[in-house]
Amino acid sequence: MNLNILLLLVISTVARPELGDSLFNCGLYAAAATEYKRALFDKETAYLQLKTGLSLGAADELEKAADALHRAGELYPHISYESGLALSGMFAQKGQIDRARLELLDLLIFTRDSVRKAELNSDIAWLELASNDLAQAGSAYDKAGRADISTEIYRIERLHRKNPTIAAILSSFIPGAGEIYAGRYQTGLLSILATGGSAAGVYYAAHSDNWVTATVLFSVLFLRFYNGSRQNAVDFTNDFNLAQQHQRLYQLISNKNLKPDWFSPARKLTGLNFPQTAFPSGLWEKADRPVLLPSPHE
Amino acid sequence: MRILLVICIAVAGAGGFYDPLTIGSEWLINGYKTVVSPLQGRNMCNFWPTCSQFMKQAIHTYGLFPGSIIGAERLMRCHTISWSYYDKYYFGISHNRLQDPLENHLVWQLPSAEPENLTVIAIEPEHVPASQKTQPAPISNLGFANHLYTTEDYPRAATEYLRVSFTDTNQAVRTYAGLMAGESFLKAGKYEHARTAFHKLATPASIDIARFGIARAWFAQGRYKRTRMVLDSIDDHKLAYQRHALTGWTLFKEQQFAQASSLFKPDSTDSLLSALAMLDGRDLPTRNRLAGSLLSAIVPGAGQLYAGRAGDGAYSFLTVAGTGLLTYWFAAHPDKDNTRIKLSVSGTLTALFYIANIYGANIAARDYNRFHKRKYLARAEQILHRLKLEPDYMP
Numbered sequence: 001m002n003l004n005i006l007l008l009l010v011i012s013t014v015a016r017p018e019l020g021d022s023l024f025n026c027g028l029y030a031a032a033a034t035e036y037k038r039a040l041f042d043k044e045t046a047y048l049q050l051k052t053g054l055s056l057g058a059a060d061e062l063e064k065a066a067d068a069l070h071r072a073g074e075l076y077p078h079i080s081y082e083s084g085l086a087l088s089g090m091f092a093q094k095g096q097i098d099r100a101r102l103e104l105l106d107l108l109i110f111t112r113d114s115v116r117k118a119e120l121n122s123d124i125a126w127l128e129l130a131s132n133d134l135a136q137a138g139s140a141y142d143k144a145g146r147a148d149i150s151t152e153i154y155r156i157e158r159l160h161r162k163n164p165t166i167a168a169i170l171s172s173f174i175p176g177a178g179e180i181y182a183g184r185y186q187t188g189l190l191s192i193l194a195t196g197g198s199a200a201g202v203y204y205a206a207h208s209d210n211w212v213t214a215t216v217l218f219s220v221l222f223l224r225f226y227n228g229s230r231q232n233a234v235d236f237t238n239d240f241n242l243a244q245q246h247q248r249l250y251q252l253i254s255n256k257n258l259k260p261d262w263f264s265p266a267r268k269l270t271g272l273n274f275p276q277t278a279f280p281s282g283l284w285e286k287a288d289r290p291v292l293l294p295s296p297h298e
Numbered sequence: 299m300r301i302l303l304v305i306c307i308a309v310a311g312a313g314g315f316y317d318p319l320t321i322g323s324e325w326l327i328n329g330y331k332t333v334v335s336p337l338q339g340r341n342m343c344n345f346w347p348t349c350s351q352f353m354k355q356a357i358h359t360y361g362l363f364p365g366s367i368i369g370a371e372r373l374m375r376c377h378t379i380s381w382s383y384y385d386k387y388y389f390g391i392s393h394n395r396l397q398d399p400l401e402n403h404l405v406w407q408l409p410s411a412e413p414e415n416l417t418v419i420a421i422e423p424e425h426v427p428a429s430q431k432t433q434p435a436p437i438s439n440l441g442f443a444n445h446l447y448t449t450e451d452y453p454r455a456a457t458e459y460l461r462v463s464f465t466d467t468n469q470a471v472r473t474y475a476g477l478m479a480g481e482s483f484l485k486a487g488k489y490e491h492a493r494t495a496f497h498k499l500a501t502p503a504s505i506d507i508a509r510f511g512i513a514r515a516w517f518a519q520g521r522y523k524r525t526r527m528v529l530d531s532i533d534d535h536k537l538a539y540q541r542h543a544l545t546g547w548t549l550f551k552e553q554q555f556a557q558a559s560s561l562f563k564p565d566s567t568d569s570l571l572s573a574l575a576m577l578d579g580r581d582l583p584t585r586n587r588l589a590g591s592l593l594s595a596i597v598p599g600a601g602q603l604y605a606g607r608a609g610d611g612a613y614s615f616l617t618v619a620g621t622g623l624l625t626y627w628f629a630a631h632p633d634k635d636n637t638r639i640k641l642s643v644s645g646t647l648t649a650l651f652y653i654a655n656i657y658g659a660n661i662a663a664r665d666y667n668r669f670h671k672r673k674y675l676a677r678a679e680q681i682l683h684r685l686k687l688e689p690d691y692m693p
Contacts, residue, residue: 033454034454034457034458037442037446037451037454038442041441041442041445064451187336187337190333190336190337191337194334194337208634208635209634210634210635212624212627212628213634213640216624224338225337225338227338227339228337228338228339228342229337229339230339231339231340232336232337232339232340235339235340
């Protein structure tokens with residue numbers, strides 16, 4: 001099948017968008033884009049521009065896809081919703097959240113259909129979730145009329161299980177206590193041992209009148225461990241809170257099925273058959289969750 | 299006997315063999331990384347790779363003694379003032395750390411990858427089989443290819459130009475399309491393909507212009523010697539200007555400023571060319587690496603100061619002076635507890651930091667020269683980018 005199509009491609013010299021369609025459906029997106037462009041060179045239509053944009057996006061040429069999809073919307077404003085949504089989906093899957101949000105906001109200005117407006121707002125909210133801005137995401141879900149989700153998101157935003165200030169104060173008095181408060185027992189115990197050991201060393205040296213050794217031990221070992229313990233306590237507590245937040249968010253997303261379907265309007269309009277995975281995706285969409293947890297320690 | 303053992307260990311350590319000393323020091327660093335380092339908080343080190351990783355890599359690659367000197371030199375550079383040198387002597391900032399790979403800290407140069415014996419590519423005239431000549435031609439796609447080229451879709455334009463160059467009946471159009479295919483590949487960044495297209499699709503009439511294309515492809519890949527050899531084989535006087543300019547550019551890229559500027563006449567009618575003739579590298583600030591090392595040997599940190607790195611100089615001076623004073627103190631008070639151990643540790647550290655400080659001054663002077671040469675090259679390239687080097691492919 002593919003070989004036949006390739007032969008056809010080699011001998012073809014006239015414009016034929018049908019060839020582009022079948023190439024697209026076989027998954028040969030770059031070749032399909034060439035055929036669509038050849039057809040466009042003969043006669044420019046909005047649908048052809050839309051198909052060109054889709055094939056370019058699937059072939060990982062996002063900037064050219066953006067040009068084609070914008071042109072499609074200009075030529076025939078009635079398909080600007082489908083083309084704009086597909087474009088922002090491509091950007092979102094690549095992890096270019098700001099660009100995707102820009103495209104959606106651009107669409108939102110010219111959309112008058114209230115159902116589509118609500119859909120666009122919930123898509124924007126998803127992007128806000130992906131960029132870890134819960135307040136904005138909540139307000140966008142409010143605008144989309146999804147009060148149940150927005151209240152849940154506000155609740156998750158206010159969720160602060162452990163206080164970093166308390167951790168810092170604990171670690172200032174007993175180095176290692178703040179880490180244990182944040183749930184990192186191993187580092188906490190090690191920290192107690194290290195600071196205690198170096199303090200004992202300083203005391204022993206000072207006691208036996210070795211003032212130089214005591215000063216060296218104090219500045220090189222004790223101060224480092226003491227300051228490091230306080231810093232670690234704050235960092236670990238923030239990590240703990242973020243992990244809690246992300247766990248709740250992940251549950252919410254999977255329960256309410258919030259993941260937007262970027263490409264189905266364009267798929268319906270063009271009649272092309274392609275999976276959502278046709279479009280190259282960044283890290284966070286692959287993991288099927290909006291944000292990646294920070295690594296606990298390098 | 300004891301001296302023999304010490305010499306054996308020193309030779310093994312210097313050669314980077316897997317002697318117990320090297321392996322032991324790697325274990326020590328690993329232990330530090332897993333146990334001690336996490337207790338000091340995140341972002342303790344300013345660099346990537348971190349100082350401990352850097353030291354481990356250095357010891358692994360160059361053996362215990364050279365590796366620990368390179369690592370100690372890095373420790374003396376790990377301070378807050380280093381951030382002000384991020385674009386001068388380091389590879390920028392990424393992931394909130396200064397990028398400073400190990401490869402940048404060798405006094406000696408690694409051999410270049412370019413082979414010495416080069417031969418100029420001979421371009422043979424195209425042989426078209428008779429059967430192909432008589433075939434009826436389909437519709438020409440030159441218009442579509444040109445459209446793709448003007449809309450900057452170069453990979454697709456290259457394919458279309460190739461199609462035209464194999465199918466068109468008109469010899470002139472075929473030659474033009476072949477050259478444009480090469481040019482499109484060149485602009486699409488596929489230099490191997492560009493060279494093949496220029497090489498295979500050139501006719502005797504267009505041989506020089508194709509050679510110029512091949513030279514540009516070599517130039518884009520950073521093979522400047524090869525570029526000059528291909529440029530030397532061009533005879534066409536129409537391409538003299540471009541040939542001249544590109545030859546000069548390769549010399550500028552190799553930082554041979556005097557030789558490069560001598561190719562351009564100072565009283566030229568073209569103001570850009572006369573500006574290039576002025577850039578002969580006489581006003582280029584340089585620092586002597588040996589002088590820097592000597593200065594640092596006399597006063598620790600003076601060599602770094604001489605190479606324009608006051609922060610590194612101050613930090614080196616404080617480190618060497620601090621460890622030196624400690625050694626002096628322990629040597630002057632032998633009656634305290636464990637003074638022999640303390641004396642040997644602080645003495646070793648002083649020696650290590652002192653040698654590393656001399657080494658660092660050398661590297662600092664080298665980096666100073668490199669930075670100023672880069673700046674000079676950027677000045678020349680600002681002018682060179684304004685020259686029109688793209689030939690006219692229209693027959």
